[in-house]
Amino acid sequence: MIEPFAYDALPGRVIFGAGALEKLAKELDGLGFGRALVLTTPQQTEQGERVAALIGARAAGRYAGARMHVPVEVVDDAERALAESKADCLLAIGGGSTTGLAKALALRSSLPIVAVPTTYAGSEMTPIWGITEGGAKTTGRDVRVLPRLVIYDPDLLRTLPADVVATSGMNAIAHCVEALYSQTANPVTSLMAEEGVRAIAEALPRAAQAEIDGDARAQVLYGAWLGGTVLGAVGMALHHKLCHTLGGSFDLPHAEVHTIVIPHAAAFNAPAAPEAMARVARALGKAKPEEAGGALFDLIVATGVKTRLADIGMKEADLDRAAELATRNPYWNPRPIDRESIRRLLDDAYFGRRPR
Numbered sequence: 623m624i625e626p627f628a629y630d631a632l633p634g635r636v637i638f639g640a641g642a643l644e645k646l647a648k649e650l651d652g653l654g655f656g657r658a659l660v661l662t663t664p665q666q667t668e669q670g671e672r673v674a675a676l677i678g679a680r681a682a683g684r685y686a687g688a689r690m691h692v693p694v695e696v697v698d699d700a701e702r703a704l705a706e707s708k709a710d711c712l713l714a715i716g717g718g719s720t721t722g723l724a725k726a727l728a729l730r731s732s733l734p735i736v737a738v739p740t741t742y743a744g745s746e747m748t749p750i751w752g753i754t755e756g757g758a759k760t761t762g763r764d765v766r767v768l769p770r771l772v773i774y775d776p777d778l779l780r781t782l783p784a785d786v787v788a789t790s791g792m793n794a795i796a797h798c799v800e801a802l803y804s805q806t807a808n809p810v811t812s813l814m815a816e817e818g819v820r821a822i823a824e825a826l827p828r829a830a831q832a833e834i835d836g837d838a839r840a841q842v843l844y845g846a847w848l849g850g851t852v853l854g855a856v857g858m859a860l861h862h863k864l865c866h867t868l869g870g871s872f873d874l875p876h877a878e879v880h881t882i883v884i885p886h887a888a889a890f891n892a893p894a895a896p897e898a899m900a901r902v903a904r905a906l907g908k909a910k911p912e913e914a915g916g917a918l919f920d921l922i923v924a925t926g927v928k929t930r931l932a933d934i935g936m937k938e939a940d941l942d943r944a945a946e947l948a949t950r951n952p953y954w955n956p957r958p959i960d961r962e963s964i965r966r967l968l969d970d971a972y973f974g975r976r977p978r
């Protein structure tokens with residue numbers, strides 16, 4: 623049966639393909655953008671320089687100070703560079719942190735964003751922004767921060783370290799899994815989400831090998847595009863709430879937390895979302911919905927990255943507080959949430975037990 627639904631398609635042009643970066647100058651011209659402020663992290667200065675060279679006189683300035691979680695001081699600093707450059711668009715080359723800085727600047731200036739993603743985080747497809755001030759991250763939705771143009775060039779993913787390929791790819795799978803049982807899921811986002819899980823899961827073990835497999839990394843990027851699209855289109859639930867709590871309150875790394883928690887969140891929600899989980903399971907090559915959590919866990923093991931919160935800086939003594947924080951404010955989830963069951967979920971994630 624088709625449940626009633628609402629679907630808001632988000633605007634934005636997407637160019638995908640190996641070598642797509644070469645089209646950037648022409649694409650900027652097509653949109654009438656003549657002066658770009660090129661944004662990167664300090665680690666990706668070189669990639670920023672390369673892109674600036676590619677667009678020639680259209681590069682009005684460069685700012686290479688993007689940092690994780692978009693600290694407000696960085697936004698203030700970048701805003702000065704923006705004023706000096708007299709740019710008419712923001713060109714972000716990097717992962718979620720760099721796209722996040724572009725979004726914070728767009729929120730202040732209303733300038734359009736052009737994003738060139740170099741991880742699988744998916745922020746480039748969402749109207750969600752976040753800024754950290756005094757240790758607290760404020761987030762919101764505003765269509766002004768949704769990039770007008772996204773250039774996905776899989777060649778840019780070749781420099782991403784293998785372990786980051788794995789965790790960033792699992793971060794993208796998590797967007798797809800939660801989109802399938804989202805309260806605001808609709809037939810279009812569910813198609814994209816299932817295909818996202820399938821594309822990523824099939825290629826991730828090869829993509830995350832030390833020896834570069836360009837095709838596998840490209841396939842994961844295609845899945846990550848789908849993941850970002852559904853993240854931007856529908857509401858998330860338990861998994862994202864837990865990861866936000868763990869990342870924000872215990873300073874754990876973003877993509878690693880998503881990687882470790884998703885099998886457990888999926889297993890927890892499976893009894894309450896059998897149809898969504900059947901699609902996740904099918905995309906992972908399994909027949910039964912209850913196999914989805916275990917299959918996601920096996921995928922992480924196959925990529926060789928960590929499966930235990932204990933190994934990424936979480937302290938056992940903090941698990942009670944994490945469960946308390948994650949259940950303090952009520953929010954929608956397919957299965958009702960209580961402190962004790964979330965504490966058990968966190969325990970499984972802490973010790974890296976395979977969901978049954």
Ligand code: NAD
Nearest residue numbers: 663665691717718719740741743745748750778781782876
């Ligand atoms: P990131 O952007 O912080 O990148 C991690 C590191 O890898 C950085 O040092 C970066 O310079 C480097 N790097 C990125 N691409 C590289 C490449 N191809 N080669 C070599 N090094 C590279 O990490 P991320 O996981 O992409 O983003 C995480 C952040 O994005 C979090 O703060 C998260 O909250 C945010 N996010 C936001 C949304 C949204 O919709 N607003 C969605 C997803 C993630």
